[in-house]
Amino acid sequence: MIGYYGLLDLGFRSAVVFYSARHRALQEYEELNELISTLVVYFSVIAAVLIGVTVIVAGKADRFFPPSPRYQGDFPQLVLMIGISISSGIVFNVFSGLVEGFQRFDLANQARIVSFVIRYFGCAVLLYLGYGLVAMGLIALISQLILNVLYIVISKRIFPQLRFSFRLVKWQAWRRTAAYGVHTFSASVANTSL
Numbered sequence: 001m002i003g004y005y006g007l008l009d010l011g012f013r014s015a016v017v018f019y020s021a022r023h024r025a026l027q028e029y030e031e032l033n034e035l036i037s038t039l040v041v042y043f044s045v046i047a048a049v050l051i052g053v054t055v056i057v058a059g060k061a062d063r064f065f066p067p068s069p070r071y072q073g074d075f076p077q078l079v080l081m082i083g084i085s086i087s088s089g090i091v092f093n094v095f096s097g098l099v100e101g102f103q104r105f106d107l108a109n110q111a112r113i114v115s116f117v118i119r120y121f122g123c124a125v126l127l128y129l130g131y132g133l134v135a136m137g138l139i140a141l142i143s144q145l146i147l148n149v150l151y152i153v154i155s156k157r158i159f160p161q162l163r164f165s166f167r168l169v170k171w172q173a174w175r176r177t178a179a180y181g182v183h184t185f186s187a188s189v190a191n192t193s194l
Contacts (some may be wrong), residue, residue, distance in 0.1 A: 011181025012039055013093040018180060020101030029161045030168075036094055037168035039177065050090070054083030062166040074134050081137035085144040095151035098159065107154045115147035 016039060023032035058080040069077040099108045122139035156162050 001142075003008075010178060010186030012042070012177050013097045013179040013181075015180040016094055016097030016186040017101040019177065020098045021103070024102060024159075031173075032159070033163055033165070034170050035177065036098065036162065036168070037164050038173040039094045040091060040164060041166070041169050042068050042174060043094060047087045047091050050087035051084055052089060054080060058083065064078045071133060074132060077134050077139070079136045081134075081141045085141045088148060089144055092148040092151050095148075095155045098155050098162075099151060104154065104158050105117045107158070111147055111150040111154060114150060115143045116134055118146060119143035 006114075016035065019035050020032060022030070023035065058076045061079045062072065062075050065075075096108065099111075119140055121145065123136045126139060127137045
């Protein structure tokens, strides 16, 4: 169920990749900052709503998806951690899209590798030490937050003109992004339906 949160991206990440490449090529740095600021605000609102839904659902999730008695107490905590992880990741899709739009796949891969190493080796160590699902959910949340921070650092490094301002939030930037992203969103819905 939490995996469906990604549909609220509405295809905007693909639009970030396209428009960041375009604005960079045309040296339209103000427009690129408008795009980033607008989508950070949009995704922050979406993430806040999703975190609220997660908090509500986490306490009742066992009614819809009954876990085995052994995991009855851990299940709500796990749902909460994974929901927060995925919800917060939505905001930072803006920065991962910027990195890909600037075609810095080397830096994007390095950030992902760091996150994966923390997540997978962390889970292996935790399992070895006898910890369970909640500890693994926590390591997944921590690795996601580290990945988010790395994308911001990389974005600032490759685009030194990057700045966020509520003054740069523009309805027109959101509409242009939505118009571009509708095709990706349609494909995502179709893929998820499959």
